[in-house]
Amino acid sequence: MSGRPWFALLIPFTVTLALAQSAISPSHPNSPPPTNTAPTSAPSMTSVSAPTFSKDVAPILQKNCQVCHRPGEAGPFSMLTYEQTRPWAMAMKVAVQTGKMPPWFADHRYGKFSNAMSLSSAEIETLAKWADAGAPKGDPADMPPPVDWVEGWGIGKPDAVYQLPVAYDVPASGVIDYQHVIVPTGFTEDKWIQAAEVRPTDRMVVHHIIAYVREPGSNWFRGQKPGVFFTAPQVKTKEQPDTSALPSDFLVGYAPGQPPEILRPGQAKLIKAGSDIIFQVHYTPHGHATRDQSRLGIIFAKEPPKERVLTLSATNGTFKIPPGHPNYRVDSNFVVGADVRLSGLHPHMHGRGKDFEYRVVYPSGETKILLSVPHYDWHWQNWYNLEEPIALPKGTKIDCTAHFDNSPSNPENADPTKEVTWGEQSWDEMMVGFFNLVFDAKMPVENLFPDKKNPAGLASK
Ligand code: HEC
Numbered sequence: 001m002s003g004r005p006w007f008a009l010l011i012p013f014t015v016t017l018a019l020a021q022s023a024i025s026p027s028h029p030n031s032p033p034p035t036n037t038a039p040t041s042a043p044s045m046t047s048v049s050a051p052t053f054s055k056d057v058a059p060i061l062q063k064n065c066q067v068c069h070r071p072g073e074a075g076p077f078s079m080l081t082y083e084q085t086r087p088w089a090m091a092m093k094v095a096v097q098t099g100k101m102p103p104w105f106a107d108h109r110y111g112k113f114s115n116a117m118s119l120s121s122a123e124i125e126t127l128a129k130w131a132d133a134g135a136p137k138g139d140p141a142d143m144p145p146p147v148d149w150v151e152g153w154g155i156g157k158p159d160a161v162y163q164l165p166v167a168y169d170v171p172a173s174g175v176i177d178y179q180h181v182i183v184p185t186g187f188t189e190d191k192w193i194q195a196a197e198v199r200p201t202d203r204m205v206v207h208h209i210i211a212y213v214r215e216p217g218s219n220w221f222r223g224q225k226p227g228v229f230f231t232a233p234q235v236k237t238k239e240q241p242d243t244s245a246l247p248s249d250f251l252v253g254y255a256p257g258q259p260p261e262i263l264r265p266g267q268a269k270l271i272k273a274g275s276d277i278i279f280q281v282h283y284t285p286h287g288h289a290t291r292d293q294s295r296l297g298i299i300f301a302k303e304p305p306k307e308r309v310l311t312l313s314a315t316n317g318t319f320k321i322p323p324g325h326p327n328y329r330v331d332s333n334f335v336v337g338a339d340v341r342l343s344g345l346h347p348h349m350h351g352r353g354k355d356f357e358y359r360v361v362y363p364s365g366e367t368k369i370l371l372s373v374p375h376y377d378w379h380w381q382n383w384y385n386l387e388e389p390i391a392l393p394k395g396t397k398i399d400c401t402a403h404f405d406n407s408p409s410n411p412e413n414a415d416p417t418k419e420v421t422w423g424e425q426s427w428d429e430m431m432v433g434f435f436n437l438v439f440d441a442k443m444p445v446e447n448l449f450p451d452k453k454n455p456a457g458l459a460s461k
Contacts, residue, residue: 050129050130050132050133050134050136051126051129051130051133052130052136052137052138052139052142053082053085053086053130053135053136053137053138054082054137054138054139054140054141054142054143055138055139055142056126056130056138057085057126057127057130058082058143058144059144060119060123060126060127061079061085062144062146062147064102064117064118064119064123065079065101065102066079066080066147066149067149068102068256070149072151072203073203073256074203074204074256075256080146082137086135086137089130089131089135090131092127092131093127093128093130093131093132096119096123096124096127096128097124097128102117102118102119103117103256103377103380103382104116104117104118104382105373105374105375105376105377105380105382106371106372106373106384107372107373107374109372110369110370110371110372111369111370111371111384111386112386112387112388113384113385113386113387114385114386114387115258115259115383115384115385153197153199153260153297154197154259154260154262155195155196155197155260155261155262155297155299156195156299158197158297158298158299159298159299159300160185160297160298160300161295161296161297161298162183162185162211162277162295162296162298163293163294163295163296164181164183164279164281164292164293164294164295165181165183165227165228166227166228166229166293167201167291167292167293168229168281168283168291168292168293169289169291170202170205170283170285170286170289170290170291170292171285171289172285172287172288172289173285173287174285176282176283176284176285177231178231178232178280178281178282179229179230179231179279179280179281179282179283180221180224180229180230180231180232180278180279180280180281181226181227181228181229181230181278181279181281182214182221182224182225182226182227182276182277182278182279183226183227183276183277183278183279183296184226184276184277185271185274185275185276185277187271187272187273187274187275188273188274189273190270190271190272190273191270191271191273191300192268192269192270192271192300192301192304192305192441193251193263193268193269193270193271193298193299193300193301194262194263194267194268194299194300194301194302194305195260195261195262195263195298195299196211196251196252196260196261196269196296196297196298196299197252197254197260197261197296197297197298198211198252198253198254198260198279198294198295198296198297199254199294199295199297200254200292200294201291201292201293201294201295202290202291202292203256204286204290205283205284205285205286205290205292206254206281206282206283206284206292206294207255207282207283207284208253208254208255208281208282208381209253209254209279209280209281209282209294210250210252210253210254210279210280211251211252211253211277211278211279211296212249212250212251212277212278212279212280213249213251213271213272213275213276213277213278214275214276214277214278215249215272215274215275216272216273216274216275220278221278226276249269249270249271249310249311250311250434251269251271251277251296252296253381253383254294255380255381255382256380258381258382258383259385263309266305266306266307267305267306267307267308267309267438268301268305268307268308268309268441269308269309269310270308270310277296279294279296281294304441305441306440306441307438307439307440307441308438308439308440308441308443309343309436309437309438310436310437310439310445310448311434311435311436311437312334312434312435312437312448313334313432313433313434313435314332314333314334314398314399314400314432314433314435315332315431315432315433316330316331316332316400316431317422317431318422319404319421319422319429319431320419320420320421321352321404321406321419321420321421321429322406322419323406323416323417323418323419324406324407324408324416324417325404325405325406325407326405326406326407326409326410327354327403327404327405328403328404328405328406329401329402329403330401330402330403330404330431331399331400331401331402332399332400332402332431332432332433333397333398333399333400334397334398334433334435335395335396335397335398336392336394336395336396336397336398336437336448337394337395337447337448337449338394338439338443338447338448339391339392339393339394339439340391340392340437340438340439340448341389341390341391341392341437341438341439342360342370342386342389342390342392342398342435342436342437342438343385343386343389343436343437343438344383344384344385344386344435344436345358345370345371345383345384345386345433345434345435345436346381346382346383346384346433346434346435347371347373347376347400347402347432347433347434348381348430348431348432348433348434349376349378349402349404349429349430349431349432350378350427350428350429350430351378351410351412351413351414352404352405352406352410352412352413352420352429353376353378353402353404353429354375354376354402354403354404354405354410355372355373355374355375355376355402355403356371356372356373356376356400356401356402356433357369357371357372357373357400357401357402358370358371358372358398358399358400358433358435359398359399359400359401360390360392360396360397360398360399361396361397361399362393362396363393363394363395363396367399370386370390370398371384376402378412389438392437398433398435400431400433402431404420404429406418406420414427415427
């Protein structure tokens with residue numbers, strides 16, 4: 001484990017996914033950009049064989065876009081109807097041709113992901129030809145039946161709901177520091193969680209939320225009063241992420257388009273008796289003052305699970321990115337101390353993050369790329385869920401490599417003249433390769449960290 005203390009490899013629970021600007025920022029006018037779409041009442045000769053909305057375009061939008069582009073969701077305009085979609089035809093063409101939409105950043109050559117969002121080249125071409133032909137409607141009889149989008153919980157009716165105790169007043173504009181709220185679970189016994197979901201009440205202003213579990217005995221945010229919003233103290237550690245408290249568990253996150261956490265039958269996450277939920281919420285004003293009172297819903301496992309799911313990470317907290325460096329490499333790794341399976345990946349960096357790669361190195365020396373994100377975009381917090389979990393025998397290494405762009409040509413760079421180290425603020429950096437491990441629910445978690453003497457934070461688990 002490259003000589004770092006064991007705890008440096010656990011979830012840095014102090015991670016604040018500090019994002020200075022939002023993916024859902026108010027840079028989008030309420031009206032669409034001008035397009036060259038022609039009137040549809042008089043289709044030109046050339047558009048006769050062109051794709052139509054009803055027949056060709058709507059199915060693509062239903063499958064790939066409406067999850068975010070419908071009222072109440074994160075996308076800045078709705079694609080449910082022809083009338084709503086048509087003015088955006090040209091912008092849609094550009095967005096799919098440049099790969100900006102749908103927001104999915106995995107290099108398709110590596111790994112298969114159950115939550116992948118991407119268009120085939122034929123689908124991209126259909127959208128492009130449709131826009132070029134003046135965005136014809138076609139025969140309404142060709143329209144596919146509308147998708148019955150579930151309003152409300154994607155996990156089904158939760159067994160328990162934890163709501164932010166008070167609504168947050170989001171102003172019309174400005175930058176809002178990350179907000180935290182501690183909500184006690186009230187659990188008097190250990191509970192296994194089969195599914196969990198966070199739902200904002202106003203999605204337009206919620207950039208992302210993470211619900212962490214704080215176990216009893218953890219010092220993380222000790223002294224902060226439960227039930228009220230607070231901002232994290234501005235800790236800046238010298239060499240390492242702050243590891244003074246017990247590791248906390250990443251329960252579930254919300255980000256636009258992110259599916260809720262629904263574990264496979266027989267799998268569950270553990271929340272110990274007496275734990276608290278700590279919400280971290282990133283609000284991004286959207287042009288009008290509003291309020292949000294997000295909720296976490298959880299469904300308990302109906303019987304004790306066979307397997308436990310735990311989010312850990314390969315973290316490097318000791319890098320020093322030189323001023324102006326355009327392509328600075330940072331590595332991290334985690335060696336699994338027991339036979340486990342790997343089910344999901346979630347790279348995390350800030351605005352200087354450029355690319356991120358996960359590899360697996362088997363004890364035999366055989367190595368394989370699990371995920372490559374060649375153009376990392378910190379405005380999107382994607383999880384990459386493996387279509388089939390991968391078996392990692394004891395001694396397998398999860399290897400991560402990231403590059404950072406600290407040059408002036410990176411528009412997300414807060415200050416290219418500065419040496420950049422680990423930190424919580426958006427002008428600092430992070431290098432975290434989160435991943436989900438799946439293992440025998442009866443296995444003590446200490447087994448995952450065999451070369452650790454007495455990992456206090458895990459000893460009681
Ligand atoms: C995961 C959610 C999500 C999905 C899926 C998604 N979008 Fe978006 N889209 C957004 C958000 C959020 C924005 C506004 C922020 C931004 O532009 O990054 C946006 C913006 C856009 C814009 C405006 C871009 C601009 O440059 O102003 C277009 C056009 C667009 N999306 C088209 C699409 C199309 C076409 C699809 C399907 C192929 C799609 N989107 C799928 C969330 C999504």
